[in-house]
Amino acid sequence: MQHLDITDVTIVGGGPAGLYASFYSGMRDLSTRIIEYQPKLGGKVHVYPEKMIWDVGGLTPVTGATLIDQMAEQALTFDPEVILNEKVTKIEKNEDNLFVLTSHSGNQYLSKTVILAVGGGILNPIKIDIEGADRFEVTNLHYTVQSLEHFKNKNIIISGGGNSAIDWANELEPIAKQLHMVHRKNEFTGHEAHISQIMNSTANIHFNSTIEKLHANAQGDQIEAVEIRNHETNQEEEVKTDALIISYGYERELTFIKESPLNIEIERDFFVKGTSKSATSIEGLYAAGDILSFDGKVHLIAGAFVDAANAVNQAKLLLEPDATAKARVSSHNDKFNSRNKALLRHLYQKS
Template identity: 85%
Template sequence: MRNSDITDVTIVGGGPAGLYASFYSGMRDLSTRIIEYQPKLGGKVHVYPEKMIWDVGGLTPVTGATLIDQMAEQAVTFDPEIVLNEKVTKIEKNEDQLFVLTSNSGNQYVSRTVILAVGGGILNPIKIDIEGADRFEVTNLHYTVQSLEHFKGKNIIISGGGNSAIDWANEFEPIANQVHIVHRKNEFKGHEAQIQQLMNSSVHVHLNSTIEKLHANQEGNLIDAVSIHNHEINESIRLETDDLIINYGYERELTFIKESPLHIEIENDFFVKGTSKSASSVEGLYAAGDILAFDGKVHLIAGAFVDAANAVNQAKLLLEPDAAAKARVSSHNAKFNAKNKELLKHLYQSSS
């Protein structure tokens, strides 16, 4: 076990809210640390790296992967400490009223303030409940989609009935050879326009149906067919496939927040109940992004950025009561003078 240096701000979560909080914290001259459970920064955006994101203000449409790269680059502008592959399991205060965050590895991180930016919590995909299915996860059983190109010209089966499953079926329809979508209920649950697009496409829809068996190839390392049972008419069919995608949603884990001895106030058994300025019920503990709940909350990436800035500003005022209420805008902020000169220099050189 190691005890870390004390930082002004520790951010739990490396998704959009956490990454912007890191940037803004550095802009406010606060020593900063990010702790991220996954081996890389980006948060839930990694679930849809090839999807186009349109609704970040001032940013033309970019893929999820590009947005991650840009957010991560911005986040390290002021050299925060980045800790990856660490799962926070406990958050408490010591005798000096400093926050102590303990990880699953036994490491402890000490901080004057904390920003919870864990999004939907640690997301573990809900897996298909068929014995032996896990052996295909290294080949052609998928719980996320990292590359559309991988599925080009293939026969694909998607199991699920929510927005993500419908969206992937629509994405694959023009590039795959054949797409089947299997849903256990008699109607889909998703955005009306997406459902209409699906029902008017060439995707084969199997409602009131569930996957009952996976058939392996001769070598036993690939799924080459799936048996689907229609429980409404009590009939089963076998479909050949190259890839099987399961989209049953995610199990969310937020134990360290719910069971904290700090008694963090929770809303609807999941969200951190806070204020429009990102404060929680515990002094010095803030939240940003999807984990934060308050009246008027905006569940967009752009909203996560606002939450993050508010959280950092509140942390700054707690640590330095005489500080300005917010950072000076970047266009007039002296912290960027040297960086701007360097950027302009490269701009002029490339245009000449």
């Protein structure tokens, strides 16, 4: 089904870059649509809802969950159209030079410009390769840590050796009854300070090892123990557990970009090659956040915000060549006058 409403800007992805692009697009009086594959906005930040985020300029440390709430609220300021649970499978142009975005459900969306803000693509966790493991995903086999409290006073096994596995280990070790880490290599790969922290903790580290078997409880609905094999000694050890966390990274899906008939220029397999102003090789198609690659790129949430503003500004100039190069800053922007008065009234009433 083709949606006949033609938007000025369609943003693919509802993470930090996409959410700020939505806000900034509204500041520039552009009709805006967000299409997000997940059932909620926030993007990859949902992977670490309880982790503290320190490096967003002017923002004191907040949890990932709080940051999502604040970004989403800001993104909806100018009432964009938001479409969730929709996976874009194709992007092309029609005879009217409009972008046509086709989804997995068969819906088609028309737009004058498009901003790709898909991060590293649709992220699916790499799962443990043991037959029947998926039946434990509803109980005590985890691919992310949504709540630290859920793991308090439990025997925990984390399999993996990258930054995410180490971060989770450092956060869980103080509250766990016992923590084991299983890694197939002979050393971790991550930030040195974080590695040092876990190596000097009470965690039991199993290097050169993999999980070979999962042993279920009598009811067959939970993992009761795992069998760990050391590849150097060939010794096997059975370790009791209340929770198994798998951290093997993510598979990235960017098919709709790579296979687009527009021949979007890609580099290093999954980055869209662009410019410092967020333009891509296709006129009217822009990128922001982790998906965008250019010399001097800053891979921080703050950098994603800059990419988003640049993308919107380029879209505005394409659609309205006589427009100003950028939006007027919010402290002097008439669009916020009534909102500012309401906020000030609320502030004075509280004081």
